[in-house]
Amino acid sequence: MQTLTVALAQIAPRLGLFDENLERHHTLIAEARGRGAGLVVFPELGLTGYLLQDLAAEVAIRLDDPRLTALAAETKNLSAVVSFVEESADHRLFIAAALLEDGRVRHVHRKLFLPTYGLFDERRFFAAGDLLRATPSRLGIGLGLAVCEDFWHLTVPQLLALDGAQILINVSSSPGRDLAATNEVGLGTATSWRTLMRTYAQLTTSVVIFCNRVGVDESISFWGGSEVIAPSGQAIFSAPFFEEGLFTADVPLADLRRERLTLPLLRDExxxxxxxxxxxxxxxxxxxxxxxxxxxxxxxxxxxxxxxxxxxxxxxxxxxxxxxxxxxxxxxxxxxxxx
Amino acid sequence: MTDPAAVQPPEPLFELPPELAIDTDVARRVIGEFIRGQLRQAGFERTVLGLSGGIDSALVAYLVADAIGPERLLCVLMPYRTSSSASTDDAKEVVRRLGAASELVDISPMVDAFFATDPDASSIRRGNVMARQRMTVLYDRSVTWGGLVVGTSNKTESLIGYTTLFGDAACAFNPIGDLYKSQVRQVAASIGVPDQIIRKAPSADLWPGQTDESEADFSYPVLDRLLYWRVDRRRTDEEVAALGFDPALVARVDRLIATSEFKRQVPPIAKLGPRTAGVDYLYPRRRPGSARR
Structure with a gap:
C-alpha cells in the first residue's frame, strides 16, 4: 500500500466571518495539493469559528449551499474534511464535518455529543446528530469522522472502527485550559487529548488524525497540537501548540495491515x-x-x-x-x- | 570543586505553593495570543493601562509590550499625593526598561476637589474615588491615544472582592484575571519584571504604609492555595480542613467570595421583552461588524 500524505490545516478561523474563512480554505486546499497531500483536514467549525452563540443561525448553511459546492469542486483527486454549521430541512442546526472528494460532498457527520458543562454551552445552540457511520473514500480505505467531544465517548472510535474505518479523523475546537507545571505539556487539556488519541489508535488499531484549531474566541484560546497517530499508538507527527500553519505528515498505510495482523484486537471484538x-x-x-x-x-x-x-x-x-x-x-x- | 554545603542557595524571590506552579511559557503564549486577538477583533492597534509600580500592572505592561510591541502601549502613572514615591519610581523603571510611551497624571487635584466639601470622608470612600478617577483618566486617554484599556486585576483580588467596581476593575479586557497572585509573581519573574517589584509587599497604596496582607490579615500564598482548592478544585469544608487550612479563615474567605459575586458579573436587566441582552440575546462581544474599523 502507498503512503498517504495528510495535511493538517491548523488554522485560526475568524469568528462569524464565513466568506473570509472560506477563502482561506480554498487557499489551503490548493497549497496542500501542491505539497502532494491526498487528504487535507480542517478543524471543527473551521468555516465559522467556534463561540458563535446566536450567530450560529446566521452562518448556518444547507448542504446544497453553492459556497460548499464550490469548495467541493476544488477536490478533484483529493479528499478534504471541512466543518461548518449545517441547517437541516427542518431548521435544526448541527455542528457538521463533511468529507469532500472528487468534486462532491461524499459524507457528512453531525456532532453526536454536545458538551454543555463547564465552559461549554453547545446544547443550547445546536442539535445533536443521531447517526454514526464509517464512510468509504477515494483513498480506498474506510474513514471515520468525529467532532471534538465525540472522542470523549469510548463508543465513537470503537463503532467507527467496527464499521470499517481504518483512519479515524477527529476535528476539534479544543480550548486550552488547566495550566499546571505538573502536566506533560504544561496544559491539562493537551495532556488528556494526547492520551486519548494514542489509546484509541492502539485499541482500534487505526490511524488517528486529530486536527485542532488555534487562535482566540473571546476568553478562550485554542491550543492546536494537531497530530497523526499510527495504529501502534505512536505519534507520526505532532504539530506545534498555538501556531497557525498547514502541516503535512506521511502515513505509511501498510502499517495498518501489519498492526492488525500483529494485534488482532478488532478481529477479537x-x-x-x-x-x-x-x-x-x-x-x-x-x-x-x-x-x-x-x-x-x-x-x-x-x-x-x-x-x-x-x-x-x-x-x-x-x-x-x-x-x-x-x-x-x-x-x-x-x-x-x-x- | 566547590563544596556544595558552602554554596548558599539564593533566597527565592517569592513563595510559590507547588499546586499553583504553572508552565510560564504556555501562559505567556496563551496571553500573547489573547491580547492580539482582543485588539484585532475590536479593530484597535494600541493599548493603554494604569501603571502603579506594583507587580500586577508591571506584569501586564510587560505582557502587552511582548505581544504587540512597546510602541503600541501607553502607560499612565496616576499617583495621588499620599502615594509612595517609591511606587512611582518603580513604575518609571518599568517604562524605561520597556521603552513604552508614558504619561504622569497627578490625580490629587481631582480627588481633593471631589472631597472639598466633605473633608471627613472615610478612607474607603477616598480609595474608591481614587480608583474611579484613575479609571476616568484611562478611558479618556483611550480616546486620545486610540487604545483599549487593559485590565490589571488578578484572580485573587477579584475572588475576594478586593477591587473597586468601575474603578481598577474596569477594562476592555484582562490578560491576568485568571492568575492568582502567586502565579502573577511566577510569570513576572519569567518575563523579567524587576526584582524589587516582585519582592515588595503588594499594596493598594491608598495611604502610607498600607499593604494588602496587613489590611486584610492574610498571606497571599495561603490565600491563593485556599482559593485554588476551594474554587478551582471544588474542595469541601472538611477537605480543606484536612489540607490544614484554619476553619475560621475558610469561613471568612467564603464570605468574601460570596459577598463580592456582584463585582464579577454584568448587572442583571429586568426581563421584559422577547430578547434580552445577556439572557436570551447572546452574541460574542466581538463579532462581524463590531470592529471599530
Whole structure:
C-alpha cells in the first residue's frame, strides 16, 4: 500500500466571518495539493469559528449551499474534511464535518455529543446528530469522522472502527485550559487529548488524525497540537501548540495491515456481546426489566443501592403498590442488605 | 570543586505553593495570543493601562509590550499625593526598561476637589474615588491615544472582592484575571519584571504604609492555595480542613467570595421583552461588524 500524505490545516478561523474563512480554505486546499497531500483536514467549525452563540443561525448553511459546492469542486483527486454549521430541512442546526472528494460532498457527520458543562454551552445552540457511520473514500480505505467531544465517548472510535474505518479523523475546537507545571505539556487539556488519541489508535488499531484549531474566541484560546497517530499508538507527527500553519505528515498505510495482523484486537471484538449487554442495561435503566444482580432499592439499572434510601426508586422495582404496570417480578434472590 | 554545603542557595524571590506552579511559557503564549486577538477583533492597534509600580500592572505592561510591541502601549502613572514615591519610581523603571510611551497624571487635584466639601470622608470612600478617577483618566486617554484599556486585576483580588467596581476593575479586557497572585509573581519573574517589584509587599497604596496582607490579615500564598482548592478544585469544608487550612479563615474567605459575586458579573436587566441582552440575546462581544474599523 502507498503512503498517504495528510495535511493538517491548523488554522485560526475568524469568528462569524464565513466568506473570509472560506477563502482561506480554498487557499489551503490548493497549497496542500501542491505539497502532494491526498487528504487535507480542517478543524471543527473551521468555516465559522467556534463561540458563535446566536450567530450560529446566521452562518448556518444547507448542504446544497453553492459556497460548499464550490469548495467541493476544488477536490478533484483529493479528499478534504471541512466543518461548518449545517441547517437541516427542518431548521435544526448541527455542528457538521463533511468529507469532500472528487468534486462532491461524499459524507457528512453531525456532532453526536454536545458538551454543555463547564465552559461549554453547545446544547443550547445546536442539535445533536443521531447517526454514526464509517464512510468509504477515494483513498480506498474506510474513514471515520468525529467532532471534538465525540472522542470523549469510548463508543465513537470503537463503532467507527467496527464499521470499517481504518483512519479515524477527529476535528476539534479544543480550548486550552488547566495550566499546571505538573502536566506533560504544561496544559491539562493537551495532556488528556494526547492520551486519548494514542489509546484509541492502539485499541482500534487505526490511524488517528486529530486536527485542532488555534487562535482566540473571546476568553478562550485554542491550543492546536494537531497530530497523526499510527495504529501502534505512536505519534507520526505532532504539530506545534498555538501556531497557525498547514502541516503535512506521511502515513505509511501498510502499517495498518501489519498492526492488525500483529494485534488482532478488532478481529477479537465481541459486538454481539456488547449489543446483548447494552440491551439489558438500557431495559434495566428504563425500569422495563428486572435487574437480578441489583441491591434492593437500587436505582433502575444501577446495581448498588444508596447508603440511605429514602424512598423506593422510580420504575420497575416500585411494585409494592397494587396494580402497578410492568412485568411480574421474578422470585427474589436472597436480598442483599442495603448499606 | 566547590563544596556544595558552602554554596548558599539564593533566597527565592517569592513563595510559590507547588499546586499553583504553572508552565510560564504556555501562559505567556496563551496571553500573547489573547491580547492580539482582543485588539484585532475590536479593530484597535494600541493599548493603554494604569501603571502603579506594583507587580500586577508591571506584569501586564510587560505582557502587552511582548505581544504587540512597546510602541503600541501607553502607560499612565496616576499617583495621588499620599502615594509612595517609591511606587512611582518603580513604575518609571518599568517604562524605561520597556521603552513604552508614558504619561504622569497627578490625580490629587481631582480627588481633593471631589472631597472639598466633605473633608471627613472615610478612607474607603477616598480609595474608591481614587480608583474611579484613575479609571476616568484611562478611558479618556483611550480616546486620545486610540487604545483599549487593559485590565490589571488578578484572580485573587477579584475572588475576594478586593477591587473597586468601575474603578481598577474596569477594562476592555484582562490578560491576568485568571492568575492568582502567586502565579502573577511566577510569570513576572519569567518575563523579567524587576526584582524589587516582585519582592515588595503588594499594596493598594491608598495611604502610607498600607499593604494588602496587613489590611486584610492574610498571606497571599495561603490565600491563593485556599482559593485554588476551594474554587478551582471544588474542595469541601472538611477537605480543606484536612489540607490544614484554619476553619475560621475558610469561613471568612467564603464570605468574601460570596459577598463580592456582584463585582464579577454584568448587572442583571429586568426581563421584559422577547430578547434580552445577556439572557436570551447572546452574541460574542466581538463579532462581524463590531470592529471599530
Amino acid at each position: 465481541r459486538p454481539e456481546l456488547e449489543v446483548r449487554e447494552l440491551t439489558r442495561i438500557v431495559a434495566e435503566r428504563a425500569g422495563l426489566a428486572p435487574d437480578t444482580t441489583a441491591d434492593d432499592l437500587a436505582e433502575a439499572g444501577l446495581d448498588v443501592a444508596p447508603g440511605d434510601p429514602i424512598h423506593p426508586p422510580i420504575g420497575f422495582r416500585d411494585e409494592t403498590a397494587a396494580g402497578t404496570a410492568g412485568p411480574p417480578r421474578p422470585p427474589k434472590s436472597p436480598a442483599r442488605v442495603p448499606r
